Amino acid sequence: MTHTFLLEAGRWHIEGYWFERNQLPQPLKGRSIIAWQQEDWFTMVTKLVFPDSDREEISFQYRGRLNEEERQYTYVLQHSQLGRVEGEGWVLEKSIIQRYWVLGDRQRRSGFETFHRLSEHRYHLASGILAGHYLTSTLEATFEHQP
Secondary structure, three states, X not given: OOOOOOOOOEEEEEEEEEEEOOOOOEEEEEEEEEEEEXXXXXXXXXXXEOOOOOOOOEEEEEEEEEXXXXXXXXXXXXXXXXXXXXXXXXXXXXXXXXXXXXXXXXXXXXXXXXXXXXXXXXXXXXXXXXXXXXXXXXXXXXXXXXX
8 A cells, every 4th residue: 555645745634623631622624735855855844723713723844754665764843832843653554653752841742643544645643642641632633635
């Protein structure tokens, strides 16, 4: 199975929900743009907004390296709420899984993301942010490729 998300340049539309402990789910929308420079280097810029809410938007700026012959990659991320982040990912047959950790963070925040391939142009994302050993928020969304 070949992945189109992350492994190919493109634009993706995002719709889903943000969940925080003891709060109602918040609908979200967004966009993600993936580009490849040189052979092994990718960038991904993502913005999430919360319609009909006063919640601040969340932005992500990734830069990573994935060797074509390998199934693992590393990346750095500037996250609008978490700050500087480092992470790693694995490209599996039906999913792309990432884990990350916030640099210099007293709360010891970290997180995970699983992009499960539904079809060539659709992925389901399930992710979470942890503070120490406790889950503080999760996100569930669909990514759809835009031609």
